[in-house]
Amino acid sequence: MKKLLFSIYLSFFVFTGLSHAQTSLPQDVDFWSNYPDDVLAETLVSRMSDEELLAQILMFGWAGAEPSDLLNSWVIQRGLGSVKVFGWNTEDIRKVAKSVRILQTEAAGRRFKIPLFVATDQEGGWIRHVKGETSDTPGNMAIGASGYPIDAYYSGYYINKEIKALGINMNFAPTVDIYTDLGSTVIGPRSFGSDPVNVGILGEAFAAGSIAAGVIPTAKHFPGHGDTSQDSHGKLPQINIDEEVFESRELVPFKYLIRAGIPAIMSAHLSFPNIEPDGTPASLSKKMLTELLRNKLGYKGLIITDDMQMNGATLFAGSAHKAFTMAIEAGNDIIISSETATLGSQIWTKNLALMQSSTEFKNRVREAARHVILAKLKYFKSPDAAPLYPDEKTIYEYIPDKEGQKFFLEQACRSISVYRKGEFPYRDNGESILIAGPFNSLFDEGRKRYPSADTFHFSYSLKEDESNYSSWNADGLYYTARRYDTIIITVYDRHTANIAKRLRDMGKRVIILSIMSPVHVLEDFDWADTILCGYSYSNYSYAALFGALAGEFEPQGKIPLDGDF
Structure with missing residues (x-):
């Protein structure tokens, strides 16, 4: 009882003291x-x-x-x-x-x-x-x-x-x-x-x-x-x-x-x-x-x-x-x-x-x-x-x-994960190369390592209700890719994954650069030669992806999702 009374008194004292200060x-x-x-x-x-x-x-x-x-x-x-x-x-x-x-x-x-x-x-x-x-x-x-x-x-x-x-x-x-x-x-x-x-x-x-x-x-x-x-x-x-x-x-x-x-x-x-x-x-x-x-x-x-x-x-x-x-x-x-x-x-x-x-x-x-x-x-x-x-x-x-610019490039390099390893690192041996994706900065980084490569652009903003446009991109890529020995393509969602899948059974070397979530390449891409995961469309990630692909460093990242990746 005494403890209770003391507690009440103390609370009152603190409250009234604060009120007085106010x-x-x-x-x-x-x-x-x-x-x-x-x-x-x-x-x-x-x-x-x-x-x-x-x-x-x-x-x-x-x-x-x-x-x-x-x-x-x-x-x-x-x-x-x-x-x-x-x-x-x-x-x-x-x-x-x-x-x-x-x-x-x-x-x-x-x-x-x-x-x-x-x-x-x-x-x-x-x-x-x-x-x-x-x-x-x-x-x-x-x-x-x-x-x-x-x-x-x-x-x-x-x-x-x-x-x-x-x-x-x-x-x-x-x-x-x-x-x-x-x-x-x-x-x-x-x-x-x-x-x-x-x-x-x-x-x-x-x-x-x-x-x-x-x-x-x-x-x-x-x-x-x-x-x-x-x-x-x-x-x-x-x-x-x-x-x-x-x-x-x-x-x-x-x-x-x-x-x-x-x-x-x-x-x-x-x-x-x-x-x-x-x-x-x-x-x-x-x-x-x-x-x-x-x-x-x-x-x-x-x-x-x-x-x-x-x-x-x-x-x-x-x-x-x-x-x-x-x-x-x-x-x-x-x-x-x-x-x-x-x-x-x-x-x-x-x-x-x-x-x-x-x-x-x-x-x-x-x-x-x-x-x-x-x-x-x-x-x-x-x-x-x-x-x-x-x-x-x-x-x-x-x-x-x-200082941040230097750090983010280093951090991007530490993040690169190899999901599927084929001919890797991949070097330009004079074969014809096509780089397909949505951003000019992707092409710029690619040409630093593969200067003779050509490019194929498709829109980043593909939506579910744009299936005709997705099909047009897929058809365009398919017919363009027939002229090349190696195709390096960016995948970042279900629609671009479907575009990339048109390259299956063409007898070409296909290298997938996964940006954003990697879930779109974790299945149904066992036919691809190489799959690298980079997790964003940042220029730092593009530089790291192409740097890893060209053998400038050995990627150590692990896909941070549940499963045997």
């Missing part, structure tokens, strides 16, 4: 005032209006080369907490830096001067939302193929060092989904591989590199997107695994990252009906985010939704504003929309009205806002934070990173 702070206190982070965060939250609290937990993206007037209005009038840089507006990185500078200046003009989290998806490899001159890297599966945590660390370091120069302070990476469903076109080479422990170790190393570079890493997609071929952009995927598999496989990488102190985790629009019987997506589930992630796993950092414009969330909830409500109630701290909502949108008006009618909901918004502001205080007051006001005139001094 009320005793000057009225003009702002984000940059020199007080302890927890006291300052609680003070700011206690003085914020409902509108300011709700705006602080929202993150909006923008379309076009620069932010719209609408997004600027959200920052200036509402105090929007975060913005997202998406891949359709980033070819001119100088404009990205300028946009960040303007938005942060607008945020600094509000009464509490709270800076913005500026986020993007710069995973490396396939997913690279900030384009322009940033490094196009070998990607996660290449890291998994090399198997070295140091490769994951420096990938995270150099990728984030580049985007930090643009004023981007949060990266939605690493992806720690386990590549379980080999038919998935959603995760594929974004994954480090099929082994949960390896994925956890490499994800932890990538996150450490990101932190060393001065950018907040975000592990995704909790609790794991790897065992489904469905895309939550279009529908709500169901993953029908039991609790034992869920615990011993899906959660393993996140446990590694939580123990390492990962500062942010992204919740996914995924249904696990054997875990959450009513089918609620993890991103909207209090059981998944509060009971499991917070309470059971002991996670202390920010929880951030995946894009709420994805149908996996809105179709289940019935409307966008209801999905936002459910996401907040579930325990998310930042709610993302790839589209900037109108100022009168129901995701604003309905949730603001709910704050005013429900004390429980208002307290949850307040708690989320406090998490966000406390995370901002810890980050922006550290010496390694990204610049608030990047200078677009100096961007090319940092991007691409010169």
Whole structure:
């Protein structure tokens, strides 16, 4: 009884002491005032209006080369907490830096001067939302193929060092989904591989590199997107695994990252009906985010939704504003929309009205806002934070990173895996050679080793509904290839695999260069002379693939998927 009374007394003392500190702070206190982070965060939250609290937990993206007037209005009038840089507006990185500078200046003009989290998806490899001159890297599966945590660390370091120069302070990476469903076109080479422990170790190393570079890493997609071929952009995927598999496989990488102190985790629009019987997506589930992630796993950092414009969330909830409500109630701290909502949108008006009618909901918004502001205080007051006001005139001094360029080539070479070894290394002995693929950089690397080679170009963007175009490419390649002794062809999806299969039984030497996921060449290609796996369409991967093929180094990579590869 005495222990209980002491505990109650201590809690009261701490609470009232903190409250006293809040009320005793000057009225003009702002984000940059020199007080302890927890006291300052609680003070700011206690003085914020409902509108300011709700705006602080929202993150909006923008379309076009620069932010719209609408997004600027959200920052200036509402105090929007975060913005997202998406891949359709980033070819001119100088404009990205300028946009960040303007938005942060607008945020600094509000009464509490709270800076913005500026986020993007710069995973490396396939997913690279900030384009322009940033490094196009070998990607996660290449890291998994090399198997070295140091490769994951420096990938995270150099990728984030580049985007930090643009004023981007949060990266939605690493992806720690386990590549379980080999038919998935959603995760594929974004994954480090099929082994949960390896994925956890490499994800932890990538996150450490990101932190060393001065950018907040975000592990995704909790609790794991790897065992489904469905895309939550279009529908709500169901993953029908039991609790034992869920615990011993899906959660393993996140446990590694939580123990390492990962500062942010992204919740996914995924249904696990054997875990959450009513089918609620993890991103909207209090059981998944509060009971499991917070309470059971002991996670202390920010929880951030995946894009709420994805149908996996809105179709289940019935409307966008209801999905936002459910996401907040579930325990998310930042709610993302790839589209900037109108100022009168129901995701604003309905949730603001709910704050005013429900004390429980208002307290949850307040708690989320406090998490966000406390995370901002810890980050922006550290010496390694990204610049608030990047200078677009100096961007090319940092991007691409010169040391990073050297590293990514070396890392690509460490990743190259031999799946089928025929005449290897293959040297130009005066035979006629045809190189077939979708990129000029592929041809450039090929001609460095095989200068007399001819080329055959087909589109990278072959889609399932373009079967006639695929057939045209296959026919064109077949008739062209008859004139050559050796054909070196790139395979990266089911359609290009079908094109390559037209070369079977021609009596020609066929060399397959697999990029992206290697699953398309793991069967039905026993007739090919040589198969090398490179895991991305990065120029570094092309250079490594042709370097290995020509015998410049001996490839040591291992395909990081379950099976005897």
